[in-house]
Amino acid sequence: MHREDLMVACTNDLAGKTRGKAFPASQLEKRQHRGIGWTPTNVQITCFDSISDSPFGSLGDLVLIPDPATRVAIATEGDGVPPEQFVLGNIRYTDGRPWEFCTRSLLQAALDRLKRVTGLTLFGAFEHEFQFGGPVMAPGNSFSLAGFRMRRAFGEALIAAMRAAGISPDTFMKEHGADQYEVTIGPKAGIRFADEAVILREVVRSTALAHDETVTFTPIRDPAGVGNGVHIHMSFLDSDGKPATWDPAGKHELSPVAGQFVAGVLKYLDAITAITAPSVVSYLRLTPHRWSAAFNNLGFRDREASVRICPVSDLSDIAKAAQFNFEFRAADATASPYLQLAAIIHAGVQGIEEGLPVPEATQEDLSLLDPAALAERGYKRLPTTLEEALKRFEANDTVTGWFPQGFADVYVKHKLGEIDHLKGRELKDVCAAYEEVY
Numbered sequence: 001m002h003r004e005d006l007m008v009a010c011t012n013d014l015a016g017k018t019r020g021k022a023f024p025a026s027q028l029e030k031r032q033h034r035g036i037g038w039t040p041t042n043v044q045i046t047c048f049d050s051i052s053d054s055p056f057g058s059l060g061d062l063v064l065i066p067d068p069a070t071r072v073a074i075a076t077e078g079d080g081v082p083p084e085q086f087v088l089g090n091i092r093y094t095d096g097r098p099w100e101f102c103t104r105s106l107l108q109a110a111l112d113r114l115k116r117v118t119g120l121t122l123f124g125a126f127e128h129e130f131q132f133g134g135p136v137m138a139p140g141n142s143f144s145l146a147g148f149r150m151r152r153a154f155g156e157a158l159i160a161a162m163r164a165a166g167i168s169p170d171t172f173m174k175e176h177g178a179d180q181y182e183v184t185i186g187p188k189a190g191i192r193f194a195d196e197a198v199i200l201r202e203v204v205r206s207t208a209l210a211h212d213e214t215v216t217f218t219p220i221r222d223p224a225g226v227g228n229g230v231h232i233h234m235s236f237l238d239s240d241g242k243p244a245t246w247d248p249a250g251k252h253e254l255s256p257v258a259g260q261f262v263a264g265v266l267k268y269l270d271a272i273t274a275i276t277a278p279s280v281v282s283y284l285r286l287t288p289h290r291w292s293a294a295f296n297n298l299g300f301r302d303r304e305a306s307v308r309i310c311p312v313s314d315l316s317d318i319a320k321a322a323q324f325n326f327e328f329r330a331a332d333a334t335a336s337p338y339l340q341l342a343a344i345i346h347a348g349v350q351g352i353e354e355g356l357p358v359p360e361a362t363q364e365d366l367s368l369l370d371p372a373a374l375a376e377r378g379y380k381r382l383p384t385t386l387e388e389a390l391k392r393f394e395a396n397d398t399v400t401g402w403f404p405q406g407f408a409d410v411y412v413k414h415k416l417g418e419i420d421h422l423k424g425r426e427l428k429d430v431c432a433a434y435e436e437v438y
Contacts, residue, residue, distance in 0.1 A: 008086040009036045009066045012103055012198045014414050015047040016278070016336045016438075018086075020064065025085055028068065035063030038091055043101045044414050047279075047334065047437045052417025055410065062099055065089050070195050074164045074206065084206050088195055100404035103338035107194055110345040110402075117349050118257055120236040120244055124325060125170075125187040126197035126337060127231040130204060131221055132179040133214035133435075147174030151181060158183065158207045165203050167196050177226030187325075189237060197230075197337035217333035218434040219277070220284040223427055227285035229292055230333050232340065233310065235325040236261075246324035251358040252300060252309055253324065259358030262298055262307055262326060264351015265344055266359055269296040269306055269330065270380050271396035272343040274389035278415060279334035280422055281434050283385050286330060288367035293330035296380050300361040306330045306382070309361065330382060334438055346402040390415055 007028060010020035021036050040056035070088035091102035098105040114120060132151070141147035148155065155172040162169045168186030175182045183204065188196055201217060208215040220227045235245040236258060247255040254262065277286055288294045291303045299305025312323040331340055359378075366379060374381065383389035390412050393399060400408035422430050 003082070005083075005085060007066075007071075009064050010086050010088050010198075011038075011064055011091055012088070012336045012338060013045070014043055014101070014103065014336065014339070014411060015045065015418070016334050016339075017045075017047055018198060018202055019045070020086065028066065028071070028087070031066055032068060033065075035065040035089075035092070038062040038064045040099075040101075043410065044417065046414065046418040046421060048418065048421045048433065050417055050421045052415075053413045055406070061094055062091050063094055064091050069192075070199070072165045072199055072203070074161045074203065086202065088198060100407055101410060103336045103342070104191065104194075106403065106407075107338040107342045107345075108191055110342040110349075111190055113349050114345050117352060118236075119239050120257065121189050121238075122193060122234060122341070122345060123187050123189045123237045124193055124232065124234040125185050126194075126200070127182065127184045127233065127327075128197070128200060128204070128217065128333060129175055129177075129180060129182045129228040129230075130215050130217045130333075131177060131228060132181070132208075133216065134179075137179050141174060142176045143174055148172075150174075154207060154211050154213065155181075157211065158204060161203045161207050162200065165199050167200060167203070175226075177228070178222070180226060180228065187233065187235070194337040194341050201333060216435045216438055218281065218431070218438045219279060219332040219334060220281045220431055221435050223284055223431060227290060227292060228332065229285070229329065230331040230335075230337075230340075232328040232331055232344070233325050234328065234344075243319075243321040243324065245326070246321045252298070252361050254309070254326075254358060256358075257352060258326070260352045260354075260356050261348035262351070263356035263359050264348045264354065265307060265328065266296045266298060267351060267356060268347040268396070268399055270382055270389075271392045271399040272347055273330055273383050274386065274393040274415065275343040275411075276328070276331040276335055276340045277389070278386065279332070279434055279438075280386050280419060281431055282332050282334060283383065283389070284431075285332065286382055286384075288365070294382055295366045295374070296382065297362045297366060298359045300363060302361075302363065303329070304365075305362065334434070343399075343402075347399075350398065350402075386415060386419060 005025040006022040007025040008020045008022045040060040041054045044052040044054040066087040066089040075083045091099040159169045170184040238244040245258045293306040308327045
């Protein structure tokens with residue numbers, strides 16, 4: 001039977017889920033102007049498809065306007081799997097104003113603040129870990145050629161699909177966890193930085209479907225196992241497009257503005273963790289000795305720091321200034337990349353505006369210090385539950401003030417609805433629920 005190509009206009013929502021509506025692909029140009037209908041209460045659909053308490057009820061109408069620069073068209077391999085086309089966009093009121101709960105618009109507002117205050121553009125990339133479903137691979141394959149060989153066909157198909165989607169592949173590898181792999185991409189500037197994280201997750205899922213596989217980006221699949229993180233690598237470009245993060249004379253070789261940005265991120269980290277790591281199981285991962293993050297510390301090449309200064313190579317053909325970056329590690333793929341970056345940018349710019357001093361870089365195990373010693377040195381233990389994280393978020397007027405009026409209330413209600421959906425379940429069942437939806 002003959003088929004007509006459909007394209008899906010998508011938004012990545014408060015649950016970090018990519019949702020949308022399909023339309024005939026031939027109408028893309030028209031849809032860039034008139035959009036496609038959207039419903040305000042959709043923002044309260046949790047990752048489990050339950051609907052949290054909504055201030056909108058059944059009222060209101062919005063439009064989702066596709067951005068043609070994000071158009072993805074990939075031909076997947078496998079019988080019965082048609083080529084996939086989708087496009088990301090912004091949710092607006094019917095008069096064209098940005099909607100206060102559109103995650104992509106929220107990121108654009110944060111990027112605009114960064115530009116206004118510093119003249120700089122954010123530049124970087126998301127690094128993702130994920131796991132395959134099905135029978136568990138035999139042990140002994142962490143980082144191994146044998147482990148890569150097991151998924152070589154998938155990896156090569158994924159790289160090709162990424163290129164077709166306009167993403168620059170960097171690496172694909174067998175990670176440490178059971179059936180865990182990592183994929184990294186080249187850096188991009190501005191809004192494209194987060195667009196590619198959204199696109200990558202969907203390309204991984206599409207490639208898995210074409211190979212009769214299932215994948216999950218859940219932060220913790222097994223309470224006793226290794227978690228899946230999202231590591232967000234960041235640097236800055238000046239108005240001429242030149243690197244602006246490295247200063248050989250700066251503390252930790254950070255430029256003054258980069259150092260203040262990092263200081264802001266660390267000062268407000270405990271209040272934005274509800275956005276960067278927003279699931280119940282995120283807090284099983286954000287514990288000491290899991291190579292994730294547990295305190296609001298800067299680390300010099302320390303993979304247990306919340307913000308890590310990454311290494312550079314003297315052997316590289318890329319200049320040191322262009323290599324130099326820092327990495328945010330208190331994040332996972334249950335969050336919208338747009339919201340993650342928006343919160344991080346606002347925190348960083350707040351640090352610049354407050355003129356915060358560049359923090360010290362730890363090279364020790366902070367979990368060995370008692371609360372008094374931590375407090376004396378300015379460190380905080382990150383929230384240990386989503387409920388605690390939400391309380392710290394809504395109690396911090398500076399942080400909630402970065403977002404449009406009403407956002408914090410709606411976001412907290414969304415997440416409380418997610419928590420309520422899981423009440424009474426055993427921990428292993430909670431992990432299984434997140435594994436299924438992410």
